[in-house]
Amino acid sequence: MTESVELIVITPAEVSAFVDGELSHEDRSDVAACVRDDERAAGMVRAWQWQLALLYAAFGRIVDEPTPQRLKLTASA
Numbered sequence: 001m002t003e004s005v006e007l008i009v010i011t012p013a014e015v016s017a018f019v020d021g022e023l024s025h026e027d028r029s030d031v032a033a034c035v036r037d038d039e040r041a042a043g044m045v046r047a048w049q050w051q052l053a054l055l056y057a058a059f060g061r062i063v064d065e066p067t068p069q070r071l072k073l074t075a076s077a
Contacts, residue, residue, distance in 0.1 A: 008034040010041055019048040 010018075010031050017023045018031045034041045055063045 008037075010034050010044075012044070015041075015044050015048050019045060019052055 008030055014023070014027070014031055018028060018035075023031065031041075031045075035045050036042075052063075
């Protein structure tokens with residue numbers, strides 16, 4: 001008898017949300033398990049963390065401010 005293995009695949013959007021602390025507890029646990037078990041996923045998370053650190057170093061807390069309305073693109077119907 002073979003043991004089944006659950007494959008968890010994470011997307012770049014999930015990695016970004018994980019690093020930014022924007023995931024639900026359940027989703028955060030899933031991503032953390034994937035990072036623990038998959039060196040490539042762990043590398044993606046480290047890269048996003050490094051990028052975030054660089055953004056904070058360059059721009060400070062402005063990174064957390066909302067995008068000004070005048071800079072947002074609008075879709076016309």
